[in-house]
Amino acid sequence: METNAKIHVLADETLGGIKREYVEVDRKAEVGEKIVIVEKDDLEEGYENGDVFTVDRHRPGKSHVESDEARCGGNIDGFILREEYHVLEPTDIVHIDGRRYEMVDREGEVGDKVIHVYKGESNGIVRDVRKAGDDGIDVDTYEDEGELYSGFYHGHYYVLVPLDKEKTFENKNNTYKEVKNYIHNELGISRQDVQEMISIAVSNEVQKMSESGKLDKIAGEKIESLIEEGFENGGRLLHGFKERVSQTVSNEVGKRIANVLNINVELKEEGN
Structure with a gap:
């Protein structure tokens, strides 16, 4: 086509x-x-x-x-x-109940949606497959146009493959590209500009947390827990205690800032 x-x-x-x-x-x-x-x-x-x-x-x-x-x-x-x-x-x-489907010529499997098509007889009947056999398929039975349908022979139907998911993904991808092009071309905002905006927003959130006492509370709770754990080993701090405190507090603060800013921040340990 x-x-x-x-x-x-x-x-x-x-x-x-x-x-x-x-x-x-x-x-x-x-x-x-x-x-x-x-x-x-x-x-x-x-x-x-x-x-x-x-x-x-x-x-x-x-x-x-x-x-x-x-x-x-x-x-x-x-x-x-x-x-x-x-x-x-x-x-x-075809369009059925507001969704787009492609009619595919293959044998139906359990869970497939099918449409009956055979020499002009009761064509257009749509059913869900509940059992597949050698000669045909059993379908969900309910009254339609005064008749009851329990199954279709192979070759008398098409399998309906939904196209909505593919369309949705394509639309999302196109929307992302449109927004990206608008940011770069129309607004003149570069990737570096975006990174600087995020950096400034993170700094502002850290300052707010510090001024409100939330930062001290987070750090205090985590450090206290690590100290208790560290002194369990005969009263001596575990090896790498300082690094563990730093990394744990950093991770916790980063997660809370990401939640506030509604952005995806991935914190990685040094050496990874």
């Missing part, structure tokens, strides 16, 4: 009216295909650009088509010139 092709989301009667994505293609239409008016030729026609029709007839040897839906007083046959339309080709992507 062309990456720049225009996409239309329309109800697909062959899938029980489920919304399906169609792509515009500039070619001759066949009977039964959907077309969209892209360049209306006659101002007196009853249709407008963007209108969608189903092709009912075509002229032998010609690319022009006819659609009963396009009939009007001045065009009793619903005649549409080849230059006026593009064909709408169905894709494998």
Whole structure:
């Protein structure tokens, strides 16, 4: 499918009216295909650009088509010139309950969501697979359109693979890039500027903690605990006591500052 092709989301009667994505293609239409008016030729026609029709007839040897839906007083046959339309080709992507899924031709597994598609019979029925067998799958049973469905044969359905997660990740990634580009290009803020901002914010928070007495409290609690632990070894401080006090207090203060600033600060021990 062309990456720049225009996409239309329309109800697909062959899938029980489920919304399906169609792509515009500039070619001759066949009977039964959907077309969209892209360049209306006659101002007196009853249709407008963007209108969608189903092709009912075509002229032998010609690319022009006819659609009963396009009939009007001045065009009793619903005649549409080849230059006026593009064909709408169905894709494998459908919209169900506000989510996008790709219809994949493989055997269903327990937990998969599937859609029934087989020779126009009860198409568009969507179910969750609860058991998979050699001949088909068992699905969750509940009444739908007056009938009860308990299973589908292999080859009579497609597995619905959700596309929302991929889309969400892509959107988040694009948003991050947009914000990053805006910061660097529009605001003229460099990585060094951001680091300096964080440094200043950390310094301010340390000063606030010190002035309020929180810093002394944190340090006091940690040091007291380490001193008790250190003198357990026959009244002698453990080796590396000074370094442990420094690192422990540093880690604790860093965590609290990170929580206040809502930033991710990773403290590493020296030598790592």
